[in-house]
Amino acid sequence: MKNPYIPDLATIGRIITENEAEDIKTFELSLNGSELAYTPGQFAMLSVFGVGECPIGIASSPTQLDTLQFTVKKAGVVTAALHECEEGATIGVRGPYGNGWPIRDLENRNVVMIGGGFAFTTLRSLAQYVLHSSNRDRYRDITIIYGARSPGELIYKRDLEAWSQRGDVALTVTVDKGDSGWNGREGYVPTITREVAPSAEDATALVCGPPIMIKFTIPVLRELGFSPQDILLSLEMRMKCGIGKCGRCNVGHMYVCLDGPVFSVAQLEELPKEY
């Protein structure tokens, strides 16, 4: 039986700098001889050998057969080391871990994706997935609301552009504060969500963003009629093993790496508020 702590090796291909501050980069990886069969919302433990491992949400969609992407924000020791890596470097990948977004339960429902800043990464994976031609007709209305602090901080600009050209997804992009070149919407994500007012009927809302954004978006969704079972969040915790054994990432009796990272607000209301 394979040792679950030994990563597969992967080579870094293209590196895309996503934002103006240059602290968010998307890494395209090609696994050296192994495969990663994942669903949107899952994460993997990325290793920089000699530095350590950290959990990163998978940013590509399994429908993108020729690419495996991770978007990484430079925050701590390992992410800083990743940012120093160049094309051709070898890193490690362990995964996929976590429960992922409930793509089966979302079928035949209206899907509302609300993302803020860097945390949009696994929602982007889901968006690519549901919008893919082989999947699109299994989902009803798709609404995406995405915001960042400023136009330079918006990530996945190519995807945002592509989605805005489509007729089968309602996309709203906002920034907290625009600049001289910006003629899109301005406003915090919770405020814009209230303005867009997606219908709660047969709908599930998936919210991913900094804690403050989530804190103010959930009441807006409740006002719009979303029940706690139909609001889903993706939690982040410090992780080491990724497989529910090192005891570190629990919220109450649930491990974020194993029972999450996707939890409904209803589930979180049953758990202690320590996240």
Added chain:
Amino acid sequence: MDKGSISDFIRNLQKQYTVVAPVRRRDLILFDELGSSDTPTLEFANSKLPPKGFFFPRSETLFRFSAKSGKMELTPAQTKSKPAVLMGVRPCDARSLVLLDKVFMTEKYTDTPYSRKRANTTVVGMACTDPRTTCFCGSVGGDPFDASGIDLLMTDVGHGYFMEALTQKGEKLLPHAPKTRSPTREELQKQGWIKSKARAAVERELPVEQAETNLENIYEDDFWDRVAAKCLGCGVCTYLCPTCHCFDITDDILDSNGVRVRSWDSCVYPLFTLQASGHNPRKSGKERMRQRVMHKFNYTVKNNDAAFCVGCGRCVQDCPVNLDIREVIKAVASQRRAALQPKEAPT
């Protein structure tokens, strides 16, 4: 088997197995590999460190990596191929292994560094004939003569040992025990008498189940300030605990070679849950103490149908500030939310 035959028993075992048993070192009882002329200490209360360290060592290499001429190579660490006998394990500690199995060997993920050693090891238990006053296995589903996790159970009846094979693995060891014979009627009576005396001696009345229930409702209470007030976050309780299993994974390098190491960690340490953003969901001792107690007596019951405490009493003996988990259980069990009048220790 007569006590005099212990040495021969071990020599016989050592032909086929590595024998790990309690030895006395620096006035401590510790589990260690026996050399070809060593004898174990089999008269003791309990070891300082629990036997979990044999399957889940203090630090262990997961794999080596090296970047020779630009190519990264990973070499998994090898598990010793010679099977082992782990001898002198008290029933509380043997039961702790069964509990740790529930964490390390789940349906979805098997912790192979742990599981391979478990599969390769035969556990020889030593029944607890003289429990200490700090032992409370009887309050947490254990017993001084409990069979959980034991392949061959030895009972000290004074002049010799009863040897009971409880599993196939245990049966394989019996032929190595020299000059064994059936016990006499007097010996059986004596064993029965020792057993009932030992069973009567352990603390059975700790309100563990009531504590588990109360823990559902007191999460936000100031009660935890009082419980945590004297804890210094030193980690001794977690390291000496047979069922604590938190660990860290870190890399160590020298030039272009390195190892990835798994090592013991503790939820009472401040940096345990610190995130790169600087946010720490458990930033004070109160939250960490609460996590420890809830994990041991509530969350693990939900996840594994058992409190992760075997009542060995090591944390009671060795806490530098004498923060007694038995007192914490009693305090939790007597918490009534409505009647709570918190007397806060000002911070």
Added chain:
Amino acid sequence: MIIQDKIREAVRSLLREKRVDLVIAHEMGTLPLRATPCFATEPGDAERIVWDPSCSVNLAAFLQNRKGKVGLVAKSCEARAALVMAAEHQFPRENLVILSAPCQGVVDVKKVQRRFGGREILAAKIEGDKIIFKGKDFQESLPLTQFLCDSCLECRHPNPVLNPSRDVLVEEGSPVAPTQADAAKIIELEKKTPDERWSYFVDQFKDCIGCNACREVCPICYCNECFADQTAPRWVGKSGDASDVLVFHLVRTLHMAGRCVDCGACSRACPMNIDVRMLTKKMEKDARELFAADPGMKEGEAEALATFSEKDPQEFIM
């Protein structure tokens, strides 16, 4: 007994007059010869306070990150540690009332365990200069001095030096005789060559499990992020390699130079019976001999290793 009553009375007054918000002291623990910290907020709580050789915790550790006015029932070593913390701005001196008395010493339960070969002690009563031990099938009366901590037997300052305008000194008239000579063990250590010392310490620390108890019970180790826990860069690895184990202990000891009050809490806390104090005691001796360091003895005095004087010895540099 009398000192204990006087201390309880003093605590009662302090709390009744609301001169402090909280008094940190020892109360009876759940094991023989082990007292446990207690946090008294009401005058009635003073009933629980004990002052005897079972008071083995260094309570100054509880001043870390604490707000408000605090009374500390302290042995001399705890008082000195509290004053070092105050001098290092970890706790405002004006918020601290020290209640102290000459100290007879603290029992080392490891010596008890050693003496009785691991047989369980069910009860122990300290009567004058004797301890009466009761086990399951034995009873023995033995001299108290046989079981005092080495740090107490070698204590240079058993009588607290307090500030009469701030603190409460109980039993002024009966000081305890301090030790003058250095410990034999340290003299032996100094005779070894560097290689011998290295082997000695590698062997001593072979069983170290890295639990950090020695660090956490020490009031002087109050850094919010210890060097040993830093990850960028990672100074101390976790692989259990002897060099990592020793780097932790050696560097921690160096950080204690001129600040350690030799209370012995580190050795008492070590679950693996390692005499951690061998390092700190040697450091304390060196700091005293080279720089006249005497931490916590003079209120407000700048620390020996935090001040530079042209008269400082320099033979180890040239």
